Amino acid sequence: MVNTPSGTGDTPASRSPLATDQSPGTSASTDGDAPATQTQSVTFWDGFQAFATTPVAAPPPPGAPPRSLEERLAYHSRFVTVRTPAIDALAKNVRTLMILGRHQTVTARPSLIVTGPAGAGKTTALLQVGRACHLAHTRRHGATAAAGQVPVAYVLVPPAASAKTLATEFARYLGIPVTVGMSQAQITGAVCHTYTAAGVQLVLIDEIHRLNPRTTTGAQSADLIKDLTERIGATFVYAGIDVTTTPLFTGVRGAQLAGRASLIDCAAFPARLGDEEPFRNLVNAMEGALDLRHHRPGTLPKLAPYLHERTAGRIGSLARLIRQAAITALIDGTERITKTTLDAIRLDHLAEQHYQPRTRPRSRNTSTP
Ligand SMILES: Nc1ncnc2c1ncn2[C@@H]1O[C@H](COP(=O)(O)OP(=O)(O)OP(=O)(O)O)[C@@H](O)[C@H]1O
Numbered sequence: 338m339v340n341t342p343s344g345t346g347d348t349p350a351s352r353s354p355l356a357t358d359q360s361p362g363t364s365a366s367t368d369g370d371a372p373a374t375q376t377q378s379v380t381f382w383d384g385f386q387a388f389a390t391t392p393v394a395a396p397p398p399p400g401a402p403p404r405s406l407e408e409r410l411a412y413h414s415r416f417v418t419v420r421t422p423a424i425d426a427l428a429k430n431v432r433t434l435m436i437l438g439r440h441q442t443v444t445a446r447p448s449l450i451v452t453g454p455a456g457a458g459k460t461t462a463l464l465q466v467g468r469a470c471h472l473a474h475t476r477r478h479g480a481t482a483a484a485g486q487v488p489v490a491y492v493l494v495p496p497a498a499s500a501k502t503l504a505t506e507f508a509r510y511l512g513i514p515v516t517v518g519m520s521q522a523q524i525t526g527a528v529c530h531t532y533t534a535a536g537v538q539l540v541l542i543d544e545i546h547r548l549n550p551r552t553t554t555g556a557q558s559a560d561l562i563k564d565l566t567e568r569i570g571a572t573f574v575y576a577g578i579d580v581t582t583t584p585l586f587t588g589v590r591g592a593q594l595a596g597r598a599s600l601i602d603c604a605a606f607p608a609r610l611g612d613e614e615p616f617r618n619l620v621n622a623m624e625g626a627l628d629l630r631h632h633r634p635g636t637l638p639k640l641a642p643y644l645h646e647r648t649a650g651r652i653g654s655l656a657r658l659i660r661q662a663a664i665t666a667l668i669d670g671t672e673r674i675t676k677t678t679l680d681a682i683r684l685d686h687l688a689e690q691h692y693q694p695r696t697r698p699r700s701r702n703t704s705t706p
């Protein structure tokens with residue numbers, strides 16, 4: 338595991354062992370200022386391209402002029418992406434598999450599955466690696482040569498996917514026209530032809546847990562994916578909720594998938610891992626990205642045990658809690674996050690169900706004499 342935290346959680350945020358992603362090569366000073374310009378969904382090529390090339394949000398560098406309230410509200414609404422161990426592991430594995438499969442033209446290449454509970458950052462990891470691949474392609478070939486090319490595709494498995502609806506999702510990403518009368522084989526043929534012509538190298542398939550190869554439609558969809566992996570010369574990476582405990586890996590199709598895919602675990606952050614404190618370091622990295630005038634660095638890492646209890650170590654709940662607290666602090670003018678600010682925020686249902694404060698007030702019934 339790279340980026341494994343090694344310091345104590347009380348180190349200043351600027352020395353956090355988990356970096357925040359500031360990769361797409363633009364000066365940090367304007368990153369957070371830009372209003373969100375990307376309107377198209379990443380499940381369309383235009384939207385994905387806009388996502389990949391839009392500068393990421395970043396905290397202001399030291400000495401930069403202060404940003405306005407509006408700019409800082411927009412910044413905390415987008416917020417940073419922390420380079421987590423899962424993102425690191427995925428990035429490394431994708432790079433290796435892409436090289437491994439470069440000259441493998443006949444059979445399907447080895448693939449990866451990002452697995453973990455809901456809200457653990459699977460989609461973020463997938464998109465982050467997709468962005469890196471897109472930018473690397475543009476850097477390697479130059480913007481002009483790369484213009485007609487589509488290095489990365491991102492497709493969501495639709496609910497109750499049939500092979501035809503899934504093939505249509507692939508077509509939609511690249512704007513391949515699909516008419517009512519087209520058969521699944523025709524759509525698949527058009528997809529394979531266009532993806533190959535566009536030079537797609539990395540195919541990201543999200544919500545893979547929606548596929549159930551035990552059902553007839555699910556089995557056909559799984560067969561379609563197998564077909565695509567053999568006909569499009571790309572590396573396939575999937576993401577889904579706890580895939581090892583779903584029917585995805587069962588039966589003949591499941592065995593075919595499991596026989597080719599390695600797992601990347603995108604789990605909740607443990608409070609402790611040996612001598613390390615992965616969750617505290619995550620909190621530290623997020624605190625380091627805040628743009629609040631009176632926030633005292635070190636406040637949030639000190640509250641790591643409380644934050645872990647509230648979020649069950651899930652990055653999605655933690656990011657929401659911290660972003661929401663920052664926006665509250667900006668609106669009420671306190672410009673700092675304290676335990677009181679955090680206490681006042683209600684989180685997602687999953688986190689609230691998990692959280693049992695030790696000092697929960699006793700109900701009136703039990704206190705009546
Ligand atoms: N690396 C990260 N850095 C900062 N915030 C993150 C990171 N990963 C995830 N998040 C936050 O967590 C939220 C949930 O992440 P994401 O949608 O990637 O999770 P998921 O595992 O795909 O969830 P689901 O199972 O519901 O699809 C994101 O909206 C983002 O706010």
Ligand SMILES: [Mg+2]
Nearest residue numbers: 459460461543
């Ligand atoms: Mg997701």
